[in-house]
Amino acid sequence: MSRPARLAMIDRADEKLSLVRQCRLVGISRSSIYYQPKAPDVLTLELMRRIDEQYLRTPFYGSRKMTVWLREQGYAVGRDRVRRLMRLLGLEAIYQKPRTSTPAAGHKVYPYLLRDLVIDRPNQVWCSDVTYIPMARGFVYLVAVMDWFSRYVLSWRLSTSLHADFCVDALEEALDCYGKPEIFNTDQGSQFTSEDFTKVLLDAEITISMDGKGRWMDNVFIERLWRSLKYEEVYLHAYETVAEAKAGIGSWISFYNVSRSHQALGYRTPTEVFAGGAGAVDMMDNAKALPTYPQLTTTAGFHLS
Numbered sequence: 001m002s003r004p005a006r007l008a009m010i011d012r013a014d015e016k017l018s019l020v021r022q023c024r025l026v027g028i029s030r031s032s033i034y035y036q037p038k039a040p041d042v043l044t045l046e047l048m049r050r051i052d053e054q055y056l057r058t059p060f061y062g063s064r065k066m067t068v069w070l071r072e073q074g075y076a077v078g079r080d081r082v083r084r085l086m087r088l089l090g091l092e093a094i095y096q097k098p099r100t101s102t103p104a105a106g107h108k109v110y111p112y113l114l115r116d117l118v119i120d121r122p123n124q125v126w127c128s129d130v131t132y133i134p135m136a137r138g139f140v141y142l143v144a145v146m147d148w149f150s151r152y153v154l155s156w157r158l159s160t161s162l163h164a165d166f167c168v169d170a171l172e173e174a175l176d177c178y179g180k181p182e183i184f185n186t187d188q189g190s191q192f193t194s195e196d197f198t199k200v201l202l203d204a205e206i207t208i209s210m211d212g213k214g215r216w217m218d219n220v221f222i223e224r225l226w227r228s229l230k231y232e233e234v235y236l237h238a239y240e241t242v243a244e245a246k247a248g249i250g251s252w253i254s255f256y257n258v259s260r261s262h263q264a265l266g267y268r269t270p271t272e273v274f275a276g277g278a279g280a281v282d283m284m285d286n287a288k289a290l291p292t293y294p295q296l297t298t299t300a301g302f303h304l305s
Helices: 003-008 019-026 042-057 063-072 079-089 165-178 195-203 216-232 242-258 270-274
Strands: 125-135 138-147 153-159 183-186 207-210
Touching: 042 063, 042 079, 042 125, 042 138, 042 216, 063 079, 125 165, 125 216, 125 242, 138 165, 138 216, 138 242, 153 165, 153 242, 165 195, 195 207, 216 242, 242 270
Parallel strands: 125 183, 183 207
Antiparallel strands: 125 138, 138 153
16 A cells, blocks of 8 residues: 555544554554655756756766756756656666666566557557656646557546556546557556556456666657657646646647647547547547546645645
8 A cells, every 4th residue: 555545544533543553553654644745946846847858858868967968057966966856757868777767676567568569450559658747836747548559648647746546547547438458558667567557457457568677769659749748738838736737738638639640640630540530539529538637636745726
């Protein structure tokens, strides 16, 4: 059980069990129920955004090269700080080396199954990934589930933490709305190797595939989605609130699915290809095709109002 889930079990109004006893029973320290994370300062948020933007241009930059680049831009930063921020962003250089997006201890890692596989139809392979979304006074994480063949975004969620819950929610919504794929591909991040996430896939009898370590190109289409989303929407708007971020991202994803044609798809849209070429789905008539507007369940450390 995740730490936020254990914290949620604490009942401060319980007259029979003391807080100390409750904390012992769920396996957390008493101090953790009083801890309020400190919001990032302005410089930290600026550094995170610059790192994220540069990484999209040079995904082969590790913490050493990123530190050199930031110093050239006038930022007096050390490599340790850059390494911590890249870890917080979930970024790692694409060359072959262990990633910060690593499975948690005891989590099973599955082999990569898409190499040389001919993917020629919708719902054959789905993929998922998490990315960082900057805001004016904080940041959130975005997960999306995408159909590999059509590039259609099936579902998405925002979260203030990298716990697996929001990834599981997005996965379950995609399965409820669109059936299931034959193969589901992700990286080896702890969200996707967690028992909560893999159990949903295994229970649905879906074959699990995971990228090789440091293999950014193994999940290339959703990485391209992130690039387009950030340059066409996120970096153009300094979202003041999570509500603004949800509205902006939701509007862009709807545009991407329904109106944005792809050369690789014969200049058709993801919706047209996912629907089998029968024409675009009416997003107002088909409730299951409406963009997802998630409800955040945590406000720790970030500006959410």
